[in-house]
Amino acid sequence: MPSSRPLSNKVCVPNAEIMLLPATAFALEPGEGRAWAVESGSQLICYTLGFHHLEYVSIVTCGGESSTTLEEFKKTLAFPSATCSFGDLAKDAASRIDEQIVLHGYIGTRRDASKSLTFAELHDMHLKSTVQLVSTPTKGVDGSNEAHQLLRNIEDHTPVAVSGTVKARKAPKTTATGDHSNVLITGAEIKIEKITPLNAFPRDIIMTEETVFSPEQRHLQIRNDRSIRQALAFRSKAARLIRDELCTKHDFAEIETPLLFKSTPEGAREFLVPTRAAGQAYALPQSPQQYKQILMASGIPRYMQIAKCFRDEDLRADRQPEFTQVDLEMAFATGEDVMSVIEGVARRLWAELLDIGDLPEKFDRMTYDEAMSKYGSDKPDLRLGSEIVRIGHLLPQDLVMKIGPLNDPIVECIKVPIAEDPQETRKFVNAFMDSPEAQHFIQNPEGQPGIFIHNSRKPLQGLQPFGFEAAEQLEEVLELEDGDVVVIQARKDASFSGGSTPIGNLRLALHKSAVKQGFLPAPTGFAFTWITDFPLFSPVVENEPGQGGSAGISSTHHPFTAPKTPEDVDLLLEDPLQVKADHYDLVVNGVELGGGSRRIHNAQMQEFIMREILKMSDERMKDFAHLIEVLRAGCPPHAGIALGFDRLIAVMLGRESVRDVIAFPKSGKGEDLLVKSPTKMTEEQLETYHLRLRT
Structure with missing residues (x-):
C-alpha cells in the first residue's frame, strides 16, 4: 500500500499534466474539503473529498522536467489519423449527423458557458475553415471529464486531434471567426469525446488579429497573416499551371541544372562558395543561362525549370539575393516562338488564377527607343498616361538656355492632371518638391525640372515664362485644363542608355504621390x-561589374545575345553602340517580369563578340572555353527567356514587394532574421577553406 500524507489545498508540480480518472477507481476515507495525495512510483494520485463521497481524483506525473517532457512527447506519437476533412464536412454536414469523426487542426477562441458546457473553435490545418466544438461531460462515462477539462484548459492556437460526434447546429447569428478563417461550417458542430494536444502553444506569445510580428518571428507572421499564406498557396498553384502549360501542352522537359557552378562574368556580382582545395571556389549561378544553352547543343529541344538564382546585388523592393525564375529555352526557335509560348502561359x-480571360492573343510591342521617348523608362506603366512630348522647337531660345547648363539640349515635357482647383494643385506641388524624394530631381546635374500649373485666371494661363506663342502651342499640344501640372526637363542630345530618364522617373x-494623397485613383x-x-551594347557604368572586357562597353544584358538583323551584324565593326539586340522584355504595369533573347549559337561568332568587341583578355576567355566548345559541336539556333517568378506573383496579387510573396525573404541587408544568417565564420572554418580575414 503506497504511503499517504495530507497536502495543502493547492498541489503544484512543474510541467505536470493532470488526467482525471473516474472516482470508482479508489476506495479512500472521506474527509470534508481535504486534499490528499498517494505516492506511487513516479506519480502522485491526488484527490479531494467532499462530505462522505469522492469528488475528483487525478494523477500527476512527477520525476522532473525531462521525465515529464518525454512522457508528454510519447503521447503525441500515436495521435489518431483524421477521418474527415473540413471541406468534406462542410459539403455534406447533414448526412454526417451522429457520425463519429476525427479532425486535425488548431484550437481557436474558447467560451465557457458554464462548468459543464464549453464551446471552442477548431481551425483546420490550412487555417481556412472553422467548426465549432462543444463539450458537456457525461456523468458515469469514462474519459468524458478528461476531454472536458482538457478543452477548458488548452491554450488557443494549440494543434490538436479531436475525436467526437457530428451534431446538427443551428445557424449562428454571425459568421465572423477572426482572421484565422474564412469559411465557417454552420450546419454542424462536433461534440468532443477525446482531444489530444499535440504541442501546447506557449502563454508568453500573444497572437491576436492585431498582433504585428517582426521578421525575427517569420513563422508567426505567416501563421497569423492570412494574406501571406494565401500568397504562398497562390504561388504553388501558379507553379503547377506553368509546368502543365509548358511540359504537357508544349512538350518541354523539366531539367534541373547545377547550383554549384563556376565564376563567369555575365553582368552581375556572384556569390562564391569556397572549397577545401586552396584558392578554389564554386559560384552560385546568376541564372542557368549557360547550362540551358549547353542543353540545346545536347539534343534537348525544349527545356524548362523553375530555378533558384543568386546575385550579389543591392537590394530593392523587387530584388532578393536569391530568387526564383521560370527559365526556358527552345532549339530551332526564334524570339517570336518564345514570345508566343509566354503569352500563352x-x-x-x-x-x-485571377478569372481574367480577356488578355489579348498578341501583346502590344514597343521598341526600347519608343519606350524611353514616350515614358522615360524601358519598363513603362502604360496605365498612367502622361506621355512625354518634345517641346524644344516650341520654346524661345533664351528659355532653353535658362533650363539648365547643357548646350543645345533636348527639352521634354509631361502633363500630370492633379486637381481641378489650381490652388489645390499648387499645395500638392509645393509639398512634393519639399519632400525627400524630390531632392534627387532638384539636384540633377543636367538641370532641375521646371514645374508650372495651368490656371485660366492668370496671364497666359500661368505659362508666362513660355511667351505668348509657345504658351498657346503648349496648351494645344498638351490639351491643358485648369489644375494640370506641366513639367519640363532638359537632357543631353544623345542616344538613350540605361533604364530610365529623369523626366521618366519624375513622371512615376x-x-x-498624387495617388497616395488621393488626388488620382x-x-x-x-x-x-x-x-x-x-x-x-551599352557604355560601361562605374561600379557595375560588366563582363570584364577593356573596350569601354559591355553587353546590355549578357554576352550571349545575338544581333537582331544582318544589318546589325554589319554594324559590329563600325559602331557597336548602334547595334540592336534580338532581345525582348515582358513588362506588366511598369514591372519587368522577365527578359529573353535569341542566342549566339555559332562558336566563332561568340568568340568574335567576346574578343573583338568586348575586348576580353585571354585569361577571361578561359572562363567561357566550355561554352565555345559546346557551340562548336553543331549547336542549333535557339532562343529563350527567364521570367522572375517572385515578381510575377507579386504583380498578379498586387503586392508592392516580392518579400510579400516569398516564404522566407531576406532583409534589406541580405539577412534572414529568423535563422540569423549569414553567420560569422569561425577560425576553424576559415582554416578549412584556406581563408583569412582582412584587417
Missing part, C-alpha cells in the same frame, strides 16, 4: 507590352 495564369514619382487592370530592339 500568361493568358492561362490570368484566366485560371508625381503619379505615385490608383491604376487598375493589367497592361502587357513587349519591349524590343534594345541596344546590344
